[in-house]
Amino acid sequence: MIIKKFLKTAVSFLLLGALLLCCVPLTGCRNGAEKAEINIVATIFPAYDFVRELIDGVPGISVSLLLRPGTESHTYDPSVSDALAISECDLLVYAGGDADIWVEKFIDSGVSGPERSFAIIDAVSERLMIEGEDEEDPHVWTDPNNVILIVNALADRLAAIAGGKSADNAVCGKIRANCVSYVQKLEALDRDIRATADKIPQEKRLLAFGDRYPFRYFCKAYGFTACAVFPGCAEESEPAAADVRRVVDAIRENGLDTVFYVELSSHRIADAIAAETGCATACLNSCHNLSKEEFDAGETYLTLMRRNIEVLSGLAGQPDR
Numbered sequence: 001m002i003i004k005k006f007l008k009t010a011v012s013f014l015l016l017g018a019l020l021l022c023c024v025p026l027t028g029c030r031n032g033a034e035k036a037e038i039n040i041v042a043t044i045f046p047a048y049d050f051v052r053e054l055i056d057g058v059p060g061i062s063v064s065l066l067l068r069p070g071t072e073s074h075t076y077d078p079s080v081s082d083a084l085a086i087s088e089c090d091l092l093v094y095a096g097g098d099a100d101i102w103v104e105k106f107i108d109s110g111v112s113g114p115e116r117s118f119a120i121i122d123a124v125s126e127r128l129m130i131e132g133e134d135e136e137d138p139h140v141w142t143d144p145n146n147v148i149l150i151v152n153a154l155a156d157r158l159a160a161i162a163g164g165k166s167a168d169n170a171v172c173g174k175i176r177a178n179c180v181s182y183v184q185k186l187e188a189l190d191r192d193i194r195a196t197a198d199k200i201p202q203e204k205r206l207l208a209f210g211d212r213y214p215f216r217y218f219c220k221a222y223g224f225t226a227c228a229v230f231p232g233c234a235e236e237s238e239p240a241a242a243d244v245r246r247v248v249d250a251i252r253e254n255g256l257d258t259v260f261y262v263e264l265s266s267h268r269i270a271d272a273i274a275a276e277t278g279c280a281t282a283c284l285n286s287c288h289n290l291s292k293e294e295f296d297a298g299e300t301y302l303t304l305m306r307r308n309i310e311v312l313s314g315l316a317g318q319p320d321r
């Protein structure tokens, strides 16, 4: 399946490259939008949201989100307009690792060179491996402490670009001030998650996921262990019966009350596990992506992570079954 996915992506990429060569001289700004002095393109929502925080109120810099809200990033096929946006932007901010593997092909081909790209995983030195797979887990942003590392590095890159392109040094100062202010909010988020986690009895700090599992960094940071149907996030949708059974057994053996699913999931597997075990279901949001409604309502990494605190608070107060 991985080979099939790779071939599909490779074929798409070759077609895009050919189309790009035809289209570049004919095309100006993406979607006809007025071009800001400095254009940042982000592939996934966390990357977009971090840049948005750093350039808030900074004139002459814009950021656009490549993957539309609701889009599945792991199996995403870039369009011609995506290729154009990447070829024209000043900086491409992407997850790195297997979260948006197609981006590496653009960078390797020179559509966007390393000097015009920023992989958020590269800002985090302590990477976690996906058990049973020879792969790093790319979902580093689920730990707010990693986000602090990411936005500090990103602020340096943005300030360097702004310093080179803008005659106004106040632009760099504003980016750095935004970074300081955002880091304070991330530190408060970290404290609040930790305070909530500390109230949860040790025996309930096993989180059961009837879904994908993008929370490896979150769980390590806050003292949770996890049992999930899928080891990572880029899996096919049909789980092995043995993997569902493993989660059902963990729920029964540990007297767990809740089986979790992730955002934008059909939660079909979690529902089936809940029916089998009598558990409740709840969504933990990995902030990987959001719905169009959430995007339009102005949800951010901070608001989505704070929703997780409310969900986890429920684990602290439940009586033993």
Ligand SMILES: [Zn+2]
Pocket (backbone or CB within 6 Å): 074, 099, 139, 214, 233, 234, 288
């Ligand atoms: Zn993922």
